[in-house]
Amino acid sequence: MQRAAVLVRRGCCPRAAGTPAVLPSMNPQVRAVEYAVRGPIVLKAGEIELELQRGIKKPFTEVIRANIGDAQAMGQQPITFLRQVMALCTYPNLLDSPSFPEDAKKRARRILQACGGNSLGSYSASQGVNCIREDVAAYITRRDGGVPADPDNIYLTTGASDGISTILKILVSGGGKSRTGVMIPIPQYPLYSAVISELDAIQVNYYLDEENCWALNVNELRRAIQEAKDHCDPKVLCIINPGNPTGQVQSRKCIEDVIHFAWEEKLFLLADEVYQDNVYSPDCRFHSFKKVLYEMGPEYSSNVELASFHSTSKGYMGECGYRGGYMEVINLHPEIKGQLVKLLSVRLCPPVSGQAAMDIVVNPPAPGEESFEQFHREKESVLGNLATKAKLTEDLFNEVPGIHCNPLQGAMYAFPRIFIPTKAVEAAQAHKMAPDMFYCMKLLEETGICVVPGSGFGQREGTYHFRMTILPPVEKLKTVLQKVKDFHIKFLEKYA
């Protein structure tokens, strides 16, 4: 009997033992996954960087990676206090050093005492270090004006990515018509579509309202779920607030409407709140789903299943590399809770250094503490800069003919709509590219600026966008925006 190759099958003839493989037979769900933030455009950017290094002449001298929300890669300095505590935890000999402030030492001692063998090198409980979960709960309670949080509902994660995919893994089930539907915003952060593919669930799109500053409209949720019920079992509703890539900040009213809708439709709510510290518009405020849920009364707060996510990667600290994060899960059935802990235990635990970083984010220096002033100054400087850059970006894009940009109320991205002339659309088709991919490739090749095409996040048919981070330092960002402007005008002329 001829046996299948491992990952790949020959197209033509029986394959001898050990013959190298040709046609793929790998997991089709993995094959279906797409992830634009690190997709072809980013590979191209890498190639161009290598060419520049090899001395090949380009119309620019460096690639500017505005494709990913990675603040420190763009030169943002780490928060001193955070790194001091981390260094103390890493190498406890430093606890005797006079160069470290006492409040940092106090935090480090507290974290270490809660670790096995007093070391970041031990596995923690799968749910995370106890005292850090307690600090997270205290943070949430503070943030939400006293709405209680239970450490037992807190799960530390390997970045928010890990929390989101773990919860989805638990929620998705069934084949055939009862396949699980997962509602996600369009545009979305592509982790969602990728995990939905991996799990063989059904992606149910609801569109954010571009004409209305990317607001979420509950009528659109109703439309989407009604259509979806024909072919799947919608069980989960994902919300990203503040939005990525869209930068909108949801109003309290909108959140109430969404919660009521989830309650009506018995949907499990996933609230991705990794940008909770990134709100810039003076008329916007961050409202957590948890808080609004509680304020809506016990009918909601004791029934609606909600998981909300936070991360060390965004905010003012931008500690992406530590892969710290947490999720708070409420109204989860105790048996499912047990299943969740079991699932987490298979991979042993999230990185303990990332857990420690999360601890410092939720338990920063308080007024009166030795490090407070410096911490506060550093934090406000990052957030103040981001607010300036958000406004700058909106204003500059809106000066350009054929570009329209909604206000960047929060998060760290602009997602402007771009007009792509018919001739350019045809040229893109000739290159077998989505029109906005074509646009972004040209932008990259001509200016060195790397942004992600809107098609990587999803957008209404016939509209085109790109996502650009606002993380470069102010002066650099101004140059970037000017270059995009010049490029765009030339592009319009060329394909007029």
Added chain:
Amino acid sequence: MQRAAVLVRRGCCPRAAGTPAVLPSMNPQVRAVEYAVRGPIVLKAGEIELELQRGIKKPFTEVIRANIGDAQAMGQQPITFLRQVMALCTYPNLLDSPSFPEDAKKRARRILQACGGNSLGSYSASQGVNCIREDVAAYITRRDGGVPADPDNIYLTTGASDGISTILKILVSGGGKSRTGVMIPIPQYPLYSAVISELDAIQVNYYLDEENCWALNVNELRRAIQEAKDHCDPKVLCIINPGNPTGQVQSRKCIEDVIHFAWEEKLFLLADEVYQDNVYSPDCRFHSFKKVLYEMGPEYSSNVELASFHSTSKGYMGECGYRGGYMEVINLHPEIKGQLVKLLSVRLCPPVSGQAAMDIVVNPPAPGEESFEQFHREKESVLGNLATKAKLTEDLFNEVPGIHCNPLQGAMYAFPRIFIPTKAVEAAQAHKMAPDMFYCMKLLEETGICVVPGSGFGQREGTYHFRMTILPPVEKLKTVLQKVKDFHIKFLEKYA
């Protein structure tokens, strides 16, 4: 229309909007997952610890967690050099401090230069930091006596757990009779069975030969695959060497036989080599699958698909909490390689601090460098102690009537076979427990010693075992062994 609840369905009557949930309808594959190393016995241990804290009297004063391979939790001190480099990377101000050795600073600078923004706080490439992958490749080449390793084939991971589950995710595909079969040793490390459940693949057991020091016999592989072909498509063969929980170290001859078998049967080989530094028997040596594959000639080395795994968690460093690890994947089809990188990119990157820890493991101080002597002393002390404890444990267990223990050639566990009298088996059945779970629960309740029943790893029908780590310090380990001995003798008497 009545809609299903999110995770749970009411048994009886139509459920009103938002009503709390009762019966579970979650992902059945997640439900099927089992993970004994952190299972019921460990929950019980936690309860007992709380009781002790509350002053409840027990026949012992502390719980000894010999259930998990977590060296630092058992008091092992971190390797100084490793933590020095990590502290320097974490808080680069320390690069100016005279208290850190120059070779540590050199390593830290090199790592930081390869990180975005020169910071551990940036996301790395999804495959891992370039220069760390180069160091891993150089390490493998050295380890394997010159057999070349390509940095492009190295993927840094979030512990070995992450690498193993990612590769399996790519390899598993298909439903019905073409469901993917994954061959695993019995006894196994339960990550394997758990991931196989999650992915809805078919677990194909091959039994290690307890009578022959837990050796792997290729005839047993043949038996297992023949049986499996009736109901699935066996595509993957997992090997754990040195073995967990069994502690055997495979001979070169055995590895050759396995590779030949994989070649014949076109199986993708997974070589879990996280214990490659943990070999104690003077007549055993670690041989990597990669090296043997190359030495068997080009027919094998250019055809057999192999992924091998390493980790910062074991060896002499025991840095479990950092979640560092790597995999080397060879002969992977370029298209599948692209798929793998895409899949990894969805979760952005492994923790950069864990990557840095991996770097130090593969690039430790060399003779002549300032830190070499201390590093060497610390490393040899840990490994020497483990060798002593391996022998001690084997000898002591074999003194006990009704316990038989194979030599602990490597890794960090004993997996003795225990005789459980018929009356005890009946008592276990009355408690709806596996007999060895019953035994381990009693051991825990009477002595405070927490070990994992053999049923958590798999064992031949009708045989019973438990797994105990040899990580407690020597004197403590002696006490533990004596207590197990006393317990066992009493147990035999009680159920005679």
